[in-house]
Amino acid sequence: MASTAIINKAAPTRAVKYGSMSRDRKWALRWSYFFLTLFAIFSLVPPLYMLITSLKSSAEISAATNPWWVFHPTLENYIGLLTSNQFLRFFWNSALVSIFVVTITMLISVPAAFALARMRFWGSATLATGVFLTYLIPDSLLFIPLFKMFAVFGDWTGIQLINRWYVLLIIYPTLTVPFCTWIMIGYFASIPKELDEAAIIDGASWFQTLTRIFIPVALPGLIAATIFAFTVSWAQFLYPLVFTTSNDQLVLPVGIITSLIKGDVFNWGQIMTGALLGAAPPLIIYAFLMDYYIAGLTAGATKG
Amino acid sequence: MADVTLRKVIKRYDEVEAVRGIDLDIADKEFVVLVGPSGCGKSTTLRMIAGLEDITDGDIIIGGDVVNDVPPKDRDIAMVFQNYALYPHMTVAENMSFGLRLKRYPKAEIKSRVTEAARMLDITDLIDRKPKQLSGGQRQRVAMGRAIVRNPKVFLFDEPLSNLDAKLRVQMRIEIKKVHQKVRTTTVYVTHDQVEAMTLADRVVVMNHGRIEQIGTPNDLYHKPATRFVAGFIGSPAMNFVPCRLEEVGGRLNIRLTDRIAFPLPAARAARYQNVARNEKLILGIRPEHITEAKQHTEPGVETFDVVLDVTEPMGMETLIYFMLEGIEVCGRVNPNAGARDGAPLRLAVDLNNMHLLNESTGVVL
Incomplete structure (x- = not known):
């Protein structure tokens, strides 16, 4: 106008x-x-x-009507899933795995990024590149050796990790830590050098510089990394498919497929409902954190 | 409150020697300015005093203690950075009190110190703002406030005014001087701006290529420069350097600039330069203010000569004139009413009582 x-x-x-x-x-x-x-x-x-x-019943799905329209809307799929202990168990496993993975990832990658970005030690630049390179190896290439490693580890120590949901807490960080470290290195590197020098002169230790200056200033980056870590662990399919098999150990994406596809019978209504419900938490987190992310940017956190 | 001493301090980065053996004594409460062109090692020297850079060799002594291996936080120093380096997520008050809070000072003490510093710097109204909401000058005040509340032994300033516009720079320069008059803390100030150095310092340290060229009061440096570098660096417009040689005519010592122009030296100068070899290649150093329009009555030691001006720059209270002498551009300052015009001839007077004679090859002022 x-x-x-x-x-x-x-x-x-x-x-x-x-x-x-x-x-x-x-x-x-x-x-x-x-x-x-x-x-x-x-x-x-x-x-x-x-x-x-x-929103369709199984009968309506299989009937040859217009697939883009619901003639007899029903909530039976939603009710079916939300009252199913098994589905809630998948959901719970997914939530547990994701929350732990995000926490583990942040606890490792933030200090790692700080060290790689700021503490000039011998080989830090090479190490930073190395960290990123590990991220470039696709998981479809890694799952067989990883499986073998856990199997051998189980044989040697008697600690059985395969087919336990918490094995994913060890595996997912191999995807999330390198990438989040890389993101955080970028954010930390954009913080003016004088800022940590000022903090050091003010009497801050490395740890205090990290917690009181770097983390608050790089909060937008931290949130971006958190979103990434959460999304990766929530949506991960291949690893849980390989490493977990018992129904009570499955996470949502694998659970939906294994429990709702019986042989060649596809329970489309519930599959779609499950996928939709599974997409809800990331959606909510995005919606909430995006606001925060933008607020963090406009608060002028990066300009010294 | 402490004196600072540097003993043969050397800083080497891989192959480059940034600071090549510096000796410097800074007295308690003194305001010392390190000045020099970029890359002369002045910032490195400051950062070594701060402890942000390790020293390769030598000793740094603050308040009687050798601090070579003491981390910055235990040196009891405060530093003001060129880009302010305020913590962007903290308010002005939080920025200023950060150091005290880390040291777990009592809340009341912190509050009173911050209030006092804010009052001194006239930023009391800004105390709850974030750095982003402040102008450059205000940010610089906060950065100074952060240094003041710590009540350190030494203040270190690293080109604090370089990011400000010209007008604000003058204002903040006066502000810094006022703060030093009130707080009286030993101060080391780094700048590349010779005007800042001259106006702020008790003593100026002129550095070049990692070495100290000369240490002295602003007036000493201006009137008695030790080397060509100092003579040319201090003062604006810069000192003129004209090749010359000495010759003896009828028992009097003359200084010959060109085939056409030669002046008899004043008695005091003649005595001083009596032992300089006559065939030595020399340089006459003369400041623009000592080349003026010729007057009716000439003082002893003031000699006149005629030139054709190239360019004139009227500055209001004076006019800068430029003319060529043996292929070298020379600058003078004349009265605006002296009739200086571009391309016009003018009779000038040079005050040889204020001349400097330099050895061309060594650059040393004789």
């Missing part, structure tokens, strides 16, 4: 210059709206389809 007003005002005197400039901008805006809309549709259709399907 503002740009059209400018055109109208300026049209009689400097029509060409003003007009072409804002016309450019208008076209840029149109194109960005076009692609944003396209992308929004592209990514929102699957969840919409899930929602529609989750």
